[in-house]
Amino acid sequence: MNKRVLITGGGRGIGAATARHLAGQGYHLCLNYRHDKGSAEALVAEILASHPVRCIAVQADVGVEAEVVRLFEEMDARLGPVTHLVNNAGRLQPQMRVLEMSAERINQTLTTNVTSCFLCCREAVRRMTAGGAIVNVSSAAARLGSAGEYVDYAAAKGAVDVLTRGLSLEVAAQGIRVNGVRPGFIYTDMHADGGEPGRVDRVKGQIPLQRGGQPAEVAAAIAWLLSDEASYVTGTFIDVAGGR
Ligand code: NAP
Numbered sequence: 001m002n003k004r005v006l007i008t009g010g011g012r013g014i015g016a017a018t019a020r021h022l023a024g025q026g027y028h029l030c031l032n033y034r035h036d037k038g039s040a041e042a043l044v045a046e047i048l049a050s051h052p053v054r055c056i057a058v059q060a061d062v063g064v065e066a067e068v069v070r071l072f073e074e075m076d077a078r079l080g081p082v083t084h085l086v087n088n089a090g091r092l093q094p095q096m097r098v099l100e101m102s103a104e105r106i107n108q109t110l111t112t113n114v115t116s117c118f119l120c121c122r123e124a125v126r127r128m129t130a131g132g133a134i135v136n137v138s139s140a141a142a143r144l145g146s147a148g149e150y151v152d153y154a155a156a157k158g159a160v161d162v163l164t165r166g167l168s169l170e171v172a173a174q175g176i177r178v179n180g181v182r183p184g185f186i187y188t189d190m191h192a193d194g195g196e197p198g199r200v201d202r203v204k205g206q207i208p209l210q211r212g213g214q215p216a217e218v219a220a221a222i223a224w225l226l227s228d229e230a231s232y233v234t235g236t237f238i239d240v241a242g243g244r
Pocket residue numbers: 008009010011012013014015032033034035036037039060061062063087088089090091112116137138139140141182183184185186187188189190191
């Protein structure tokens with residue numbers, strides 16, 4: 001097998017769990033990170049020590065076009081062109097109501113969560129000349145709206161869902177599948193960025209399954225959508241949200 005996956009934001013959280021899962025399935029991996037070099041390099045070392053795959057970490061801010069182009073070119077040179085893409089990088093900003101949001105904040109949220117996804121899809125599709133698969137990591141927020149917390153983020157994930165559907169139709173005839181996963185409340189460091197590290201435990205009583213989710217539970221859905229087992233699945237979504 002010569003599957004080469006790029007995972008944006010692959011050094012921590014859901015991206016790291018996905019990297020571990022896919023390494024176990026024999027994928028060669030390019031793990032992108034933005035700031036946290038230590039976590040990304042430690043994960044590369046862990047994967048290389050435990051699986052017979054190639055694995056590299058590449059720094060790039062995926063919201064910046066020139067950095068995305070460099071990221072894919074570095075992967076071309078060091079691993080070979082991408083065959084599978086997980087658009088996982090994403091970020092929350094501090095909780096606030098829409099009434100308080102500045103244009104600067106809204107644009108930052110859209111750049112990090114939406115523009116990044118468009119750019120990485122573009123670079124991947126250009127390389128997937130023999131077909132391929134893309135999974136965009138959206139959020140249950142796209143359905144729920146995140147009122148009083150981060151409507152900007154929820155709107156960004158709504159845009160990711162529309163990108164997923166639209167791009168899937170553009171590239172289906174080329175043998176490229178594009179799907180999304182929508183996690184609910186998952187135990188990662190992301191909630192600290194939003195100003196509430198204990199957020200999952202605060203809301204878990206409102207989740208039908210009565211608990212928060214683990215990154216590995218999201219990784220399993222991503223891996224299935226990337227896999228040949230999902231060969232007739234495109235333009236659709238898996239909610240990994242405990243029934244919410
Ligand atoms: P996390 O633990 O905070 O990890 C976020 C990752 O994204 C980090 O690796 C970070 O890089 C990377 N990143 C952020 N901005 C970036 C940029 N501009 N360029 C490159 N990398 C960037 O978050 P997570 O919970 O695993 O989130 C992963 C995805 O799941 C996100 O798209 C998020 O919106 C989505 N999601 C999460 C939840 C949840 O409850 N956790 C729910 C729904 C959806 P560094 O390590 O270098 O900082």
